[in-house]
Each structure stands twice: as C-alpha cells, then as structure tokens.
Amino acid sequence: MKRITRVVMLAVILLLPVILFGCHKEEETEVAAFTYRGILFEGFNPEKHKPTPELARGVEMERVMITPAEMKALMGIVDMLEKKDLLYLMEIPVRFVLVSGPYSFADKPQMTVYIDREKIKMDYTVADDWRYKLSKFTPGLDLSEERVYFQGLPKLPNLLRIIIHEVGHLVEYKVLGFSWQGQFIANNLNRDFVAISWDEWNNWRDREKILSRLQAIKKGEELAEFLTWFSQNSSFFSVYSSTGMTEDFAESFVFYYLRNHFDYTLQFFYGGHLRLADLTAPTKGRKKKIAFIDGVMQDPEFFDLIKKGR
Numbered sequence: 001m002k003r004i005t006r007v008v009m010l011a012v013i014l015l016l017p018v019i020l021f022g023c024h025k026e027e028e029t030e031v032a033a034f035t036y037r038g039i040l041f042e043g044f045n046p047e048k049h050k051p052t053p054e055l056a057r058g059v060e061m062e063r064v065m066i067t068p069a070e071m072k073a074l075m076g077i078v079d080m081l082e083k084k085d086l087l088y089l090m091e092i093p094v095r096f097v098l099v100s101g102p103y104s105f106a107d108k109p110q111m112t113v114y115i116d117r118e119k120i121k122m123d124y125t126v127a128d129d130w131r132y133k134l135s136k137f138t139p140g141l142d143l144s145e146e147r148v149y150f151q152g153l154p155k156l157p158n159l160l161r162i163i164i165h166e167v168g169h170l171v172e173y174k175v176l177g178f179s180w181q182g183q184f185i186a187n188n189l190n191r192d193f194v195a196i197s198w199d200e201w202n203n204w205r206d207r208e209k210i211l212s213r214l215q216a217i218k219k220g221e222e223l224a225e226f227l228t229w230f231s232q233n234s235s236f237f238s239v240y241s242s243t244g245m246t247e248d249f250a251e252s253f254v255f256y257y258l259r260n261h262f263d264y265t266l267q268f269f270y271g272g273h274l275r276l277a278d279l280t281a282p283t284k285g286r287k288k289k290i291a292f293i294d295g296v297m298q299d300p301e302f303f304d305l306i307k308k309g310r
Helices: 001-028 068-081 086-092 125-135 158-174 188-194 210-215 220-235 238-241 245-262 284-298 302-307
Strands: 034-035 038-041 095-099 106-107 112-116 148-153 265-270 273-276
Touching: 034 068, 038 068, 038 086, 038 148, 038 284, 068 086, 068 158, 086 273, 106 158, 112 158, 125 148, 125 210, 125 238, 125 265, 158 245, 158 302, 188 284, 210 238, 220 245, 220 265, 220 273, 238 245, 245 284, 284 302
Parallel strands: 038 095, 095 112
Antiparallel strands: 034 038, 106 112, 148 265, 265 273
C-alpha cells in the first residue's frame, strides 16, 4: 500500500510542472478580440476592418493578435475610468481596434478608435509624452542636455490620454460638426470653441504663434521663460494643441477629464529644480474651454447625437 502511495505521489510530482505549464500557456494565449466591462477591443483584421483611407495612412494591412500584456493594459485603462464613473467615454466609439502603424487615430466616419499597439503600455506617462512632443517642436534645443524634466501628479499612463484624446475627436466630429477631411467649416457651436485660440480674420491661425515661438528657442533658459508664459497666459493645454483646431479640442477634452476627475497637474523641472508647479493651471482661455466642454458633455441630448446615424 505504501509503495502504491509513493508511486502515486511521484506521478503527481512529475505531472505538476506539466499541468502548471499548460495553465500558464493558456493564460498567455493571444486573442483576436475580447470584451471587458462591455467594451469591445479587436485586433486589426484586413478582411474585417476597412479604415477610412484618408485617416489610415501608414497602417500595416496585417493581422494583429492581442497579447496578454496588451489585454492587461487596456483592461487597466477601463478600470481607471470606471472608478471615476467615466466608463461612458469608452462607450462612445463603436469599438477599439489595435493596429500596427505610426499613430493612433479616430476614424470619425466609422466611429472607431484605432490604437497604435506600440503605445499600449502603462509605464510611459502623460508627462513623458508632453516632453517628447515638446522636443519635436524645439529642434534647436537638446532637452536632455538642458536637464528639462516634466512630472505629472498623479502619474498617469499616456495610454489613458490617447484613448480620451481619440474619443474627443469623435465628439468633435459628431457633436460639434468638425469636418474629418481637414478643412474647417464653422457653425454656431464649434465657432464658440475655436474663437478662443484661433483668429477667424487671419485664416483661423493660432493667435499665440506657439510653434514659431518654440522653433526659435535655442537655450534652456529661453524655454523656461516660454513655459512660464505658457503656464500663466496660454489658452492651450499642450504645445501639441496648437497644431490644429481639432487637436486643440481633443487635447482640451483630455485635460477637462484629467483635471476635473483625476486632479491632474503637470510640473516643470529645469536644472534639477522645480520651476513651475502646474503647466496647465487655469487661465482665462483654458477656463473658457473647460466651460465649453462641460456644456457639451452635460447636454441631455449628447448621447442621442452620438448614436445618430449608427
């Protein structure tokens, strides 16, 4: 009897690694799609997904399978929004699709958000992205040599910003009537927002000339002076906002939620010292944008407008 028991125990010991390995392999399985909290995420399938050509430049027409790490990150974003009672933002798009491409984008005619899978990570923050984009607009300056550093409080993943940003583009298209084809067609609602930062009598140009000012910066102290002005006076929430009116709305949409629901602030450090406690502090122009977006999102007919035409 003891011998039989020893044989059984030995068999269990030998089989245990196989069982555990099999479970681990099952957990590591890639999937074509999954639903979490009612939100649909799909890997790109060229036979199924036909993104609008003008919006999908650079997207690789290859099958994408969603990895367990990507699933975990996306579910983490859903959980973050649900904890703040913001899950409705994820319900605005018809679906989210992971793609291999140069950028994430909102396919406005299809009400679908395409996410660049390279951006699906939780350790790259909103502050990291702010710094990266700033570096692209300051070609005459090496931010690493100047010891320029940004820190967000709390530390939020840029994936959260990307998703809210792209949802903002869908709102801008569906509710405000922005054209998805590039040209700006004014109406009574979107003109109220655009007029805050853009000059209608000068071909809708950025009144603050953000990009040209950044391109002229050659020294770290010049950047610090610019960001001090930006923090205290600009109507934009990020330098990227000034690249166009639709980006202005989408970035304002992001910071409407980050500030109101996550109590987010963006600090600027220069030369190892804190120079600015909050780059996106309320200014006259930013307050107007926050109030405008609040009016849009509190409209009782909002979701009727979103669902219209689906």
